[in-house]
Amino acid sequence: MSIIVVGSTAFDDIETPKGKRKRIIGGSCIYFSLAACFKSKPKIVSVVGKDFSKKIFDKLNKKNIDTEGLVVANGKTFSWGGKYKSISEDPETKFTNLNVFENFKPSIPDSYVRNNKIIFLANIDPDLQNNVLDSMKKKKFIGLDTMNFWILSKRKSLDRALNKIDLLTINELELSLISNKKSFKKSIQYIFNNYPIKYLIVKKGSAGSILATKKSFKWIPCFPFANMTDPTGAGDSFAGGLFSFLEKSKKIDENSICLGMIYGSAIASFTIESFGINKIMNLKSNELNLRFNELKKISKIL
Amino acid sequence: MSIIVVGSTAFDDIETPKGKRKRIIGGSCIYFSLAACFKSKPKIVSVVGKDFSKKIFDKLNKKNIDTEGLVVANGKTFSWGGKYKSISEDPETKFTNLNVFENFKPSIPDSYVRNNKIIFLANIDPDLQNNVLDSMKKKKFIGLDTMNFWILSKRKSLDRALNKIDLLTINELELSLISNKKSFKKSIQYIFNNYPIKYLIVKKGSAGSILATKKSFKWIPCFPFANMTDPTGAGDSFAGGLFSFLEKSKKIDENSICLGMIYGSAIASFTIESFGINKIMNLKSNELNLRFNELKKISKIL
Numbered sequence A, B: 001m002s003i004i005v006v007g008s009t010a011f012d013d014i015e016t017p018k019g020k021r022k023r024i025i026g027g028s029c030i031y032f033s034l035a036a037c038f039k040s041k042p043k044i045v046s047v048v049g050k051d052f053s054k055k056i057f058d059k060l061n062k063k064n065i066d067t068e069g070l071v072v073a074n075g076k077t078f079s080w081g082g083k084y085k086s087i088s089e090d091p092e093t094k095f096t097n098l099n100v101f102e103n104f105k106p107s108i109p110d111s112y113v114r115n116n117k118i119i120f121l122a123n124i125d126p127d128l129q130n131n132v133l134d135s136m137k138k139k140k141f142i143g144l145d146t147m148n149f150w151i152l153s154k155r156k157s158l159d160r161a162l163n164k165i166d167l168l169t170i171n172e173l174e175l176s177l178i179s180n181k182k183s184f185k186k187s188i189q190y191i192f193n194n195y196p197i198k199y200l201i202v203k204k205g206s207a208g209s210i211l212a213t214k215k216s217f218k219w220i221p222c223f224p225f226a227n228m229t230d231p232t233g234a235g236d237s238f239a240g241g242l243f244s245f246l247e248k249s250k251k252i253d254e255n256s257i258c259l260g261m262i263y264g265s266a267i268a269s270f271t272i273e274s275f276g277i278n279k280i281m282n283l284k285s286n287e288l289n290l291r292f293n294e295l296k297k298i299s300k301i302l
Helices: A028-036 A054-062 A099-103 A110-115 A126-135 A148-153 A155-162 A172-179 A184-194 A234-247 A254-271 A285-299 B028-036 B054-062 B099-103 B110-115 B126-135 B148-153 B155-162 B172-179 B184-194 B234-247 B254-271 B285-299
Strands: A003-006 A010-016 A019-026 A043-048 A066-072 A079-083 A092-097 A118-121 A141-145 A167-171 A199-203 A209-212 A217-220 B003-006 B010-016 B019-026 B043-048 B066-072 B079-083 B092-097 B118-121 B141-145 B167-171 B199-203 B209-212 B217-220
Touching: A003 A028, A003 A126, A003 A234, A019 A028, A028 A043, A028 A054, A028 A234, A028 A254, A043 A099, A054 A066, A066 A110, A118 A126, A118 A234, A126 A155, A141 A234, A148 A155, A148 A172, A167 A172, A167 A234, A172 A184, A172 A199, A184 A199, A184 A209, A199 A234, A199 A254, A209 A254, A217 A254, A217 B285, A234 A254, A254 A285, A285 B217, B003 B028, B003 B126, B003 B234, B019 B028, B028 B043, B028 B054, B028 B234, B028 B254, B043 B099, B054 B066, B066 B110, B118 B126, B118 B234, B126 B155, B141 B234, B148 B155, B148 B172, B167 B172, B167 B234, B172 B184, B172 B199, B184 B199, B184 B209, B199 B234, B199 B254, B209 B254, B217 B254, B234 B254, B254 B285
Parallel strands: A003 A043, A003 A118, A010 A079, A043 A066, A118 A141, A141 A167, A167 A199, B003 B043, B003 B118, B010 B079, B043 B066, B118 B141, B141 B167, B167 B199
Antiparallel strands: A010 A019, A079 A092, A199 A209, A209 A217, B010 B019, B079 B092, B199 B209, B209 B217
16 A cells, blocks of 8 residues: 655745755655655655656655656646745745646546555645545545645535545634635534544644544644744645555554654654655654654653 | 742833723733632732722732732832734833833832742842742742843843742743844753753743753643634733642642643633733633643643
């Protein structure tokens, strides 16, 4: 078994209070798979343009990441520019160039389908998320991420996808946009009342994240000692860590998801310590395990 | 045994995104003791002016709060005005009128000294905090809170107090001001390297709080479903809950402090749901216990 992740591959221009970078590699697929590759052999479904270097494919492959589904299309790679006024706030989008993403239809390579049943649909057009869901028959566990833009512009398509998934990861603002409610608790109830989703993860940035089920809530802290540099990719690496942890768990239940979220938080805490993928690309297993163990101790309070 | 709390009693003008209030009762002593009175009979040491209504003394006394040390002096009660631009940020101080606080010398009533050994020195002039520490011989456990203003203006006096206490509660900004370091972890180490403090609680607002000892860190969440209205007094009610919990604990150690912090967070989550003391003044034991139990479940993730 392995994990399929469908999402974006991008060149990012990023500005934070700690500095600026231009055209660095990013995208949800990349952050997710670089986080997942410590425990899993994640399989990417995404698209890049001719301007995307072959060397990066090699680097990803060396890290156990399967790039057969990372299509090279005619045109330029998707690019995004964002500015974080403060490191704890959402970024202001400076530009979004869809480029090759405009005509992208994700197709799952046959080699992926054979053994793979865990799928993560990162934040992309819900139409594409539905394409993937429709094209795969046997799915063990499906996670989905989305954002304001799709909630406001493609709600019907998003709703269709939300009816087919097991786990949803969003932030508080996105949750209140979906529910159209101000109360956090009522917004959570709205999700369980309207979709057959089993697990809802609400990401709260440096305050950690909440795991909600129909019956329970758990608060998972983030690593409090990270040297925050660039928050880009934190959510996707968190998800990559979590899903790779679940792939290796005997059972996917509240307990394994809690522990997987701590593992995901540990990885995300490295992601944010450098611009782009620099830190997780070079992260060593033993560094990660040390921090995971430290975060487990910090989390165990009862 | 009971708890002595030394701090301010005030009239507050408060503005938050949820509204405005003028001359409502506040002050660290009041928030602390209203939180502590569910488990303890807290004893206040503070001062008010002639403009402070006798009715409020009666209300406090009815709630098991001992006001023998709440001196009525000639002059006006201390008053403070603050504006919260956003509910998660520190307030901007609009005015501070020390009034009767200017010449206040806390004196501990004999009746207080007899049985009391747990002391909380809320955020007041460190000279006054030292006066109290010097005047009491047998002390079981001492907590202290402070703020930017004292850290910058009375560091020597504050240092003298920090050498005599068991537990310090501050926020991240105050911690970095004391340590003069940017790294959160190094700032924590600075405290343990420079003072004989056993427990450091770093308050992180809606992100919860961190308990640090020389050897360990724990992250205590706050109640995620509170309807944030006015953050004033959250830290003092958190401390009041914690210290009353410790008074009733067999042992004061990391475990009881963690559990006491969850209890304190539960109370603080009510404080912030109304302007001033409105909500905790009328809070019922069973409401508090329900939320404490809910927060324990949310916190138990391993």
